[in-house]
Amino acid sequence: MEKLKGWKKLTLSQAGREILIKAVAQAIPAYPMNLFKFPNSFCQEMDALISKFWWGQKQGENRIHWVSREKLGRSKEDCGIGLRSFTLFNDALLAKQCWRLIVEPNSLWASVLKARYFPNCSFLKAKRGGRASWIWSSLLAGREILRNGAxxxxxxxxxxxxxxxxxxxxxxxxxxxxxxxxxxxxxxxxxxxxxxxxxxxxxxxxxxxxxxxxxxxxxxxxxxxxxxxxxxxWLYEKRGSYLVKAGYYWCLTHSSGRIPPPSLATNCPRALWKIIWKLETPPKI
Known part of the structure; x- marks a missing residue:
């Protein structure tokens, strides 16, 4: 948050603001979000700060947000910017750890969790219990993505x-x-x-x-x-393995019906935008 407040004093283009948001503001919390479920109030506050910074808001001034935060969260292929929602990204990261827990049952960390929280059943059938740690409660939150999408x-x-x-x-x-x-x-x-x-x-x-x-x-x-x-x-990947990117997109399109599927949200062909955003600048001779 302090970094975002410091950046507001700088004069940056929207491209510069996008790079700072994706490379720093959204990258730093990704490490603890792999194992811990952050409070929704904190995630919403971070989303609000990033949205204000994106629209060039400085100090106490108020600027119009011409596009909703949900639309900014779509990928560029879907006519968005790709500014991830912290809440949904947190859930997608936790679902990745749940996937590892299922496909790697013999790993050390999976064996420890099984012995402690679900010794007599599978992870998908495990319950929270009365003495659940923060990590275990967080994993159960990410497990819902696999239950509903896999x-x-x-x-x-x-x-x-x-x-x-x-x-x-x-x-x-x-x-x-x-x-x-x-x-x-x-x-x-x-x-x-x-x-x-x-x-x-x-x-x-x-x-x-x-x-x-x-x-x-x-x-x-x-x-x-x-x-x-x-x-x-995981049907949304060719190899059937869960990826955070695919999990986040699934959360984005299934989060309480807030965001319609890309085919309904835009008339732009998704394949065309995918080609456009992958175009490279020709080298200077």
């Missing part, structure tokens, strides 16, 4: 639950919903829907309880190597 890829189909876990990528909720007041078992595993000999779907008995779209979504799901365990994948 999907399970069916391999040996021993762990994924039909009605609870997200495993159908073509459905908005990622899982089927039973029609009407049908009582279903929440512990029903996906392996109950697969013929172990042919590895094909055997779900005719579920047809009366599913809508056609859900029935077709199950039939269209391809199972993987049965020798491997079901794994968590």
């Amino acid at each position: 999907h399970w890829q069916i391999m040996d189909d021993n762990d994924t639950r039909v009605w609870v876990d997200r495993w159908l990528t073509s459905l908005p909720l990622g899982k089927p919903l039973p029609l009407g007041p049908v009582q279903v078992s929440k512990n029903l595993k996906v392996k109950s829907l697969i013929c172990q000999e042919s590895r094909g779907w055997d779900i005719d008995f579920l047809k009366p309880f599913l809508v056609d779209a859900e029935f077709a979504a199950i039939l269209g799901t391809i199972t993987g190597d049965p020798l491997l365990k079901d794994r968590l994948i």
Whole structure:
């Protein structure tokens, strides 16, 4: 905050202000935000200071903010500036640590956390508890991103639950919903829907309880190597691994419906802007 107040005394172009914001003001808090959930009031105060600095506000003067803070947070490919929201970026960073906790269960730090907070269940099913540390409470806040955005890829189909876990990528909720007041078992595993000999779907008995779209979504799901365990994948990356950049964009487009998807927010083709921002200045001869 003191750095921002000092910068306000300088005469800088908007390009200079953008560089200072991204290289210093938004980079310094990134290290502690990897493990700690910062208070929303602090994040909002930082967002407000950066927004005032971006619009050239000095001392106690007030200047008009011609574009909302949410629009400034979009990437340049989506006709924004890329000034990240501290709250959403904090959550995206914490989700990365949660991802590491899931995919690297044998690491030292994962073993310590498991022994302390969830010795008898998986991380996705763990509860906060009455004596949770700041780090553990922060990780649980980032875990919600994986719960709502990640999907399970069916391999040996021993762990994924039909009605609870997200495993159908073509459905908005990622899982089927039973029609009407049908009582279903929440512990029903996906392996109950697969013929172990042919590895094909055997779900005719579920047809009366599913809508056609859900029935077709199950039939269209391809199972993987049965020798491997079901794994968590992030659909918004080609390799299926969670990245902070992809997680932040997911938070941006799903944060209480505040920001519409890029296709609705602008008429500019996203691919065109992506090409424009990657253009390089030709070398001087």
